[in-house]
Structure formats: C-alpha cells, structure tokens
C-alpha cells in the first residue's frame with residue numbers, strides 16, 4: 001500500500017520530486033535525526049522526545065517507519081506502532097478491554113522537514129499508516145496530540161480520528177485520539193463548539209460520551225464536540241465510558 005511519489009512545492013517556489021517507502025532498520029538513525037530537528041523548533045512539551053532506540057525498535061519489530069524521500073534525503077517520516085503482547089499499548093489509556101488490545105495500531109509521531117511543510121505530507125503519512133494498519137488486521141487506530149499542536153491535531157482530525165479523552169502523557173496534556181476503521185462514525189449535528197483551551201468543558205463533554213471531531217479558527221480557536229452516530233450493529237461504546245472524568 002505504498003503511496004506513489006509526487007512533486008513537492010518549496011517556499012521559494014521550486015519543486016522537488018519525492019518517493020515513498022518504508023525505512024530499513026539501518027535507516028532508523030535518519031528518522032531519529034529528523035525527529036530531533038523538528039522537535040528543536042517547537043515549544044517544550046509539544047511533542048515527546050523519542051530515543052534512537054524507539055525508532056530502531058519500530059523499524060525492527062514493533063511496527064514500521066514510513067518515509068518520504070527527495071534527492072536531499074529523508075523529507076518526512078512517520079511511526080506506525082503494531083504493539084504485541086507485553087508492549088506498551090495506547091489502548092490501556094482508552095480503557096479498552098484486554099481482548100481488543102491486539103487489534104490496536106499506534107500513530108506514534110510524524111516529522112516533516114521545515115523545507116517541505118505545507119504539502120500536506122502529514123496527512124499522506126496518516127492515510128498511508130491507516131492503510132498499513134488495515135492490512136495488518138489492526139482496525140483500532142490510536143494516537144495522541146498535544147492540544148496546542150494545532151497543525152498535527154487538525155491533520156489527525158481531518159483524517160477521521162476523533163478526540164476521545166484528555167490525559168497527561170509524555171510530559172504534558174494530550175488529546176487521546178481514536179478512529180475505528182471498521183465503523184462509519186459521523187458527528188451528530190446538535191453538538192457544541194468549545195473554546196480549544198477550555199479543557200474543563202471538554203472533559204465534561206467527553207465524560208458524557210461526546211467526541212471531538214474538527215476545529216475552526218475565528219476570533220479564537222474552537223473544537224466541535226458531538227455524539228457519534230454510527231451504523232447499526234457497531235460494537236458500542238463500552239470502552240469510551242471508561243475515559244470519563246480523567
């Protein structure tokens with residue numbers, strides 16, 4: 001399911017072609033270096049500081065590293081986690097029952113080199129990971145994003161993930177995000193736009209079983225919270241209620 005390559009537009013108007021492929025284990029250091037580079041340009045606490053071992057483990061056995069290359073090297077990279085028994089599983093934070101943990105895939109970080117920003121590469125990397133997770137028999141997609149990391153949060157929401165909880169993780173507050181590939185969930189129309197920084201209100205709505213679906217920016221940034229409407233026969237929300245009040 002590797003996406004075809006294409007052409008990237010740079011800020012100075014020039015163009016560069018790119019291709020997509022998985023990284024080999026001996027390329028994990030390049031993924032770590034790109035992560036370090038992009039993280040150094042962000043306010044502290046917005047993204048987790050990952051170790052070289054984190055990238056090596058995902059290339060070797062814990063999942064996959066997916067890369068976008070130009071003639072200059074690695075332009076963007078994303079981590080897909082396919083945790084096995086005994087590995088840390090985001091499903092625990094989501095209150096998933098034990099029997100669903102083997103169906104979980106993690107979207108565990110993405111980096112786009114500043115030269116190539118604005119080409120929607122994060123969305124390409126999310127969609128690519130969704131396809132890989134589906135092929136791997138992992139339809140429960142879980143991720144996290146700092147509420148203040150607007151670029152990343154907006155891209156995750158645009159790719160169909162929903163905010164299902166708020167929790168302190170990786171050194172700061174994180175939105176717990178989820179998408180079920182085997183369900184067609186849509187937001188109810190009678191939801192509520194909430195100030196993106198009003199975490200108390202968001203917690204309350206999440207506790208009532210609502211989810212965060214999308215963002216908008218007017219005078220202030222807001223998030224749309226609403227109940228999910230799903231096709232009949234969906235497995236139900238028994239897990240989501242476990243997140244209430246955190």
Ligand SMILES: CC(C)(COP(=O)(O)OP(=O)(O)OC[C@H]1O[C@@H](n2cnc3c(N)ncnc32)[C@H](O)[C@@H]1OP(=O)(O)O)[C@@H](O)C(=O)NCCC(=O)NCCS
Nearest residue numbers: 038047109110111112116117118119120121122123151152
């Ligand atoms: C989040 C991230 C991957 C998004 O990169 P991307 O796919 O190139 O972003 P988009 O194409 O959606 O960009 C949309 C707009 O936001 C801008 N933008 C994106 N990331 C930006 C950033 N970190 N700083 C300033 N502007 C940014 C783009 O230039 C673009 O602007 P435009 O509409 O005027 O052209 C990238 O910002 C990044 O690597 N951030 C650091 C690591 C990170 O936060 N990872 C995700 C969580 S682990």
